[in-house]
Amino acid sequence: MIQRVPCSKCGSLLQYDNASIHEGLRDFEEVICPVCGNVVGTVFTDLLPVAAVVKSEG
């Protein structure tokens, strides 16, 4: 499922997919803002969530 979250540091609107393949292997992974490197959230998944910029501020 696609999640959208604004970065609290630089204001960019980010989206990431919080899907997982192997539910038994899930762990908390940090979602990093690709613009400023801020941690914008955590996802409980076995994959590495990659945030994409939907709309950047400034």
Ligand SMILES: [Zn+2]
């Ligand atoms: Zn940011």
